[in-house]
Amino acid sequence: MPVFDSRSFQDHEQVVFCSDAATGLKAIVAVHSTACGPAGGGIRFWDYAAAHRNNAPSDVAETRGEQDAVYDVLRLSRGMSYKNAMAGLRLGGGKSVIIGNPKEIGTPDLMRAFGRFVDRLSGSYYAAEDVGTSPAMLAAMAEETNYVSGLDDGEFATGDPSPHTALGVFVGIQSAVKHRLQKTDLSGVHVAVQGVGHVGIYLVEYLLNAGAKVTITDIVASNIEAAKAKGDVTVVEPAAIHAVDCDVFAPCALGGGLNPTTIPDIKATVIAGAANNQLEHEGVQDEDLRQRGILYAPDYVINAGGIISVEAEVHREKVSDADREAKVRRIGDTLTRVFEASDRESRPTGTIANEMAEDIIAKAAAKKA
Numbered sequence: 107m108p109v110f111d112s113r114s115f116q117d118h119e120q121v122v123f124c125s126d127a128a129t130g131l132k133a134i135v136a137v138h139s140t141a142c143g144p145a146g147g148g149i150r151f152w153d154y155a156a157a158h159r160n161n162a163p164s165d166v167a168e169t170r171g172e173q174d175a176v177y178d179v180l181r182l183s184r185g186m187s188y189k190n191a192m193a194g195l196r197l198g199g200g201k202s203v204i205i206g207n208p209k210e211i212g213t214p215d216l217m218r219a220f221g222r223f224v225d226r227l228s229g230s231y232y233a234a235e236d237v238g239t240s241p242a243m244l245a246a247m248a249e250e251t252n253y254v255s256g257l258d259d260g261e262f263a264t265g266d267p268s269p270h271t272a273l274g275v276f277v278g279i280q281s282a283v284k285h286r287l288q289k290t291d292l293s294g295v296h297v298a299v300q301g302v303g304h305v306g307i308y309l310v311e312y313l314l315n316a317g318a319k320v321t322i323t324d325i326v327a328s329n330i331e332a333a334k335a336k337g338d339v340t341v342v343e344p345a346a347i348h349a350v351d352c353d354v355f356a357p358c359a360l361g362g363g364l365n366p367t368t369i370p371d372i373k374a375t376v377i378a379g380a381a382n383n384q385l386e387h388e389g390v391q392d393e394d395l396r397q398r399g400i401l402y403a404p405d406y407v408i409n410a411g412g413i414i415s416v417e418a419e420v421h422r423e424k425v426s427d428a429d430r431e432a433k434v435r436r437i438g439d440t441l442t443r444v445f446e447a448s449d450r451e452s453r454p455t456g457t458i459a460n461e462m463a464e465d466i467i468a469k470a471a472a473k474k475a
């Protein structure tokens with residue numbers, strides 16, 4: 107399996123494989139870049155072999171799962187570098203994966219063992235919550251290391267990042283609507299929100315308060331009920347949300363939702379939502395969307411509100427709510443710069459954002475050298 111020559115590995119500073127027989131821990135920490143500051147990124151705890159168990163013997167499934175884990179951590183850590191750079195943070199990019207089903211093996215002992223590995227990186231990587239990890243798991247890690255952020259308790263704890271992510275998505279929608287529809291407010295603008303979980307529910311509230319017309323969907327009935335309690339929303343089936351005749355489609359569920367099957371059905375002229383990795387293939391679907399006249403807000407630029415809120419915790423700083431909010435609101439201006447460059451150069455917004463991020467990282471690295 108080629109690793110060093112792969113596009114995913116390119117430019118990574120350090121990749122660490124961790125194993126602890128006593129707890130069953132198998133983990134990988136990828137530090138893509140510390141040019142802008144210590145690498146910040148979440149811990150994904152995922153049973154990578156599960157996708158292969160139906161069509162391969164168990165040992166082959168495990169091997170394939172481990173290969174998937176390597177590429178996932180490399181891709182995600184690079185993404186964190188770009189996200190943190192575009193948000194203007196003093197954070198580099200990193201990510202970690204723990205291989206296995208968190209419900210089966212995610213014990214406090216295992217998290218403490220992982221905490222000891224993270225501690226040995228001496229602050230080049232700060233861990234946070236991601237898919238499969240919880241505040242309680244982070245708290246167990248924090249017994250072994252200070253290099254954990256996004257904690258619920260503690261002097262610099264910043265707690266749940268979701269409301270900050272939602273605010274960033276809301277201002278991102280405002281800037282996209284201004285750019286594409288020449289509307290300076292969202293009253294009467296129709297937004298279809300896919301997924302009303304931690305981020306989506308706050309986004310619905312912001313949108314309703316701004317006078318937007320809101321359509322939602324979710325696969326969990328109680329989440330739909332919670333969103334309905336916020337105000338007047340229309341509910342559609344999950345399979346129909348991307349095709350709603352609306353102004354803005356806001357993916358706030360899982361990644362990969364913008365693909366050759368869904369894109370031809372999209373009627374919105376703006377796509378702006380919180381989900382990570384919305385494009386099935388970067389550089390392909392964003393160009394497709396551009397050619398169809400759909401303005402795509404690059405996911406890692408618009409969903410940076412959460413990591414913006416965590417930055418101060420990593421640096422052990424106290425930040426006022428007003429300063430934090432002001433920083434999250436700057437996402438709107440950053441997106442406007444991306445949209446304008448895309449128009450000027452007739453190139454997709456995703457490519458433009460990547461190049462801007464690479465430029466910021468290269469300049470920071472040159473300054474450090």
Ligand code: NAD
Pocket residue numbers: 267268269271300301302303304305306323324325326329344358359360361380381382409410412
């Ligand atoms: P969440 O799990 O709380 O919410 C996701 C929601 O989507 C859930 O209510 C789930 O039931 C629903 N869902 C799943 N599949 C669906 C489908 N096919 N159709 C409709 N609904 C579906 O997650 P979250 O924290 O709200 O994050 C949402 C997205 O934003 C994720 O992609 C996440 O990676 C990304 N993100 C979140 C944050 C944050 O601060 N929480 C920060 C950056 C990016």
